[in-house]
Amino acid sequence: MAVQDSSTLGEMARLELTQPASIPAPAGPARRLPVQKDWPTWALITAQVGILVGGLSLWEIGARTGWIDAFFWSQPSAIAHTLSIFFTTGDAWTDISFTFRSTIFGFIIGTTAGSLLGLSFWWSRNYAAVVQPYVICLESIPKLALAPLIILVFGIGLVSKVAVATALTLVVSTLTAYAGVKALDPDGEKLFYSLGASRLQVFRKLVVPFCLPWIISVLRVNIGLALTGAIVGEFIASQHGLGRAILYAGQTYDIALVWVAVLVLSTLAMVMYAAVSWLESVLRKGVRQ
Amino acid sequence: MPSSAPKLCVDDVSMTFKTPTGVFHALAPVTLSIPQGRFVSLIGPSGCGKSTIFNIIAGLLEPTGGRVMIDGIDATGTIGRVGYMLQKDLLLPWRTVLDNTILGMEIQGVRLREARSRALPLLHRYGLSGFEYLYPNSLSGGMRQRAALLRTLLFDTDLILLDEPFGALDAQTKLQMQEWLMRLWSDFGKTVLFVTHDVEEAIYLSDEVHVMGTRPGRIIATIPIALPRPRLRTSALTPDFVAIKERCLKLLTVDGTAQETVNQAA
Numbered sequence: 001m002a003v004q005d006s007s008t009l010g011e012m013a014r015l016e017l018t019q020p021a022s023i024p025a026p027a028g029p030a031r032r033l034p035v036q037k038d039w040p041t042w043a044l045i046t047a048q049v050g051i052l053v054g055g056l057s058l059w060e061i062g063a064r065t066g067w068i069d070a071f072f073w074s075q076p077s078a079i080a081h082t083l084s085i086f087f088t089t090g091d092a093w094t095d096i097s098f099t100f101r102s103t104i105f106g107f108i109i110g111t112t113a114g115s116l117l118g119l120s121f122w123w124s125r126n127y128a129a130v131v132q133p134y135v136i137c138l139e140s141i142p143k144l145a146l147a148p149l150i151i152l153v154f155g156i157g158l159v160s161k162v163a164v165a166t167a168l169t170l171v172v173s174t175l176t177a178y179a180g181v182k183a184l185d186p187d188g189e190k191l192f193y194s195l196g197a198s199r200l201q202v203f204r205k206l207v208v209p210f211c212l213p214w215i216i217s218v219l220r221v222n223i224g225l226a227l228t229g230a231i232v233g234e235f236i237a238s239q240h241g242l243g244r245a246i247l248y249a250g251q252t253y254d255i256a257l258v259w260v261a262v263l264v265l266s267t268l269a270m271v272m273y274a275a276v277s278w279l280e281s282v283l284r285k286g287v288r289q
Numbered sequence: 290m291p292s293s294a295p296k297l298c299v300d301d302v303s304m305t306f307k308t309p310t311g312v313f314h315a316l317a318p319v320t321l322s323i324p325q326g327r328f329v330s331l332i333g334p335s336g337c338g339k340s341t342i343f344n345i346i347a348g349l350l351e352p353t354g355g356r357v358m359i360d361g362i363d364a365t366g367t368i369g370r371v372g373y374m375l376q377k378d379l380l381l382p383w384r385t386v387l388d389n390t391i392l393g394m395e396i397q398g399v400r401l402r403e404a405r406s407r408a409l410p411l412l413h414r415y416g417l418s419g420f421e422y423l424y425p426n427s428l429s430g431g432m433r434q435r436a437a438l439l440r441t442l443l444f445d446t447d448l449i450l451l452d453e454p455f456g457a458l459d460a461q462t463k464l465q466m467q468e469w470l471m472r473l474w475s476d477f478g479k480t481v482l483f484v485t486h487d488v489e490e491a492i493y494l495s496d497e498v499h500v501m502g503t504r505p506g507r508i509i510a511t512i513p514i515a516l517p518r519p520r521l522r523t524s525a526l527t528p529d530f531v532a533i534k535e536r537c538l539k540l541l542t543v544d545g546t547a548q549e550t551v552n553q554a555a
Binding site: 185187188191192193194195196197201205209210212 | 370371
């Protein structure tokens with residue numbers, strides 16, 4: 001039925017194409033191009049701040065009048081109070097530093113090792129063919145499901161969090177660098193070899209610079225993944241970290257502390273994301289592609 | 290002995306590929322002899338094995354039979370003996386024009402500073418001044434080809450292979466580039482083997498044109514071009530030029546059915 005429909009439609013379209021003069025002019029008033037007027041910056045900022053203040057006020061009022069259950073949702077004033085305690089007498093800086101370190105180490109180790117692994121596939125087609133199924137398997141395993149095992153092997157300290165973060169970032173980097181290797185123009189290699197280049201020269205002067213944009217493009221993804229890995233590691237077993245703080249607060253029904261830890265964590269994530277974006281733009285300028 | 294030997298001698302080189310359906314003869318035994326300093330073109334229809342010959346001469350492909358002699362020395366299957374410019378310019382986007390042109394020297398182990406100081410005057414002389422420190426993606430097609438050609442020339446070999454270097458350029462730019470190449474060739478005195486689809490280009494540039502046929506790829510005629518140099522654009526209108534062009538076109542259209550004897554002139 002659908003096939004018949006489309007064929008008749010096709011016939012109609014053909015008829016119309018052959019007789020353009022027979023199409024009637026559209027009825028009604030002429031339609032104009034829709035135009036959007038841009039708001040001035042102050043108006044945009046006022047709207048943004050307004051939503052935030054309005055939302056927080058509604059939350060606070062709702063909690064005080066009992067319309068929102070403050071036991072489950074807490075309230076802004078309590079969260080602000082907990083936040084100041086967290087930073088003055090609490091473990092804020094220890095937790096932030098712990099999560100930050102495991103994220104950064106995992107990010108660096110995973111990205112570097114993964115990129116090297118991906119680039120290494122250029123050296124031998126046979127080696128790449130043998131290893132590839134394992135890489136694909138590793139990609140399809142939900143790495144977080146391995147986290148309990150990783151904690152068991154590496155203990156509850158920093159190393160296990162770094163290991164989870166590494167596991168998450170490594171495979172992505174490997175596959176991305178390998179995608180770069182596969183996109184390499186064989187004629188480029190031909191040019192190098194016709195100039196009498198050795199394999200090491202081709203690797204250093206062609207393969208690595210060619211794949212760098214691929215590797216750079218994965219940095220921003222990886223910082224997010226590394227943070228996720230660190231937090232999940234802390235969820236499972238840890239003595240420090242923002243992830244542990246969130247879990248602990250949730251288990252003791254200290255909802256205000258949950259919000260505080262999430263807030264601090266988000267800030268940390270944004271700072272690291274901004275730093276990596278900056279790093280990316282610097283590297284891109286150096287690479288020029 | 291090597292001093293009297295031709296610059297390049299392709300000696301009975303043949304190439305067959307094994308395919309699932311059988312054996313494919315890409316090149317029937319081909320013999321070519323090119324003296325020092327000559328400009329020689331290969332023309333022929335697609336699939337006549339022009340690029341195969343180039344890959345074999347450059348050592349990127351091992352021939353099934355025959356030898357490649359450069360300066361009288363067997364160079365079959367050895368790389369880095371000839372400058373080879375492929376159809377694409379293959380400029381590295383992360384290197385400046387200057388650093389692209391010194392690639393060959395760099396690979397041969399010349400120090401960067403020395404290589405750059407050798408390349409700079411040539412870039413200035415051959416129409417790339419002002420572009421030295423730009424990246425290839427800001428260059429026009431003609432300029433990119435110039436950079437690629439200079440890279441090939443700066444790679445210190447006497448023999449260079451050019452595989453359709455102007456194939457992708459518009460007609461106007463192509464004419465300019467041909468003039469430019471002629472200037473370069475007479476300045477450097479290199480031996481050039483040139484592949485093109487353009488009969489007029491081949492005749493205008495060359496001392497000798499080899500016409501190739503397909504299935505298997507082979508040379509069906511060798512036509513010496515005795516037109517005086519330097520050649521003018523208008524020489525394409527002279528009866529001699531037109532006669533050669535007519536002969537080439539006829540050879541290309543009948544392609545091998547009317548096989549001329551190789552090396553008529555010799």
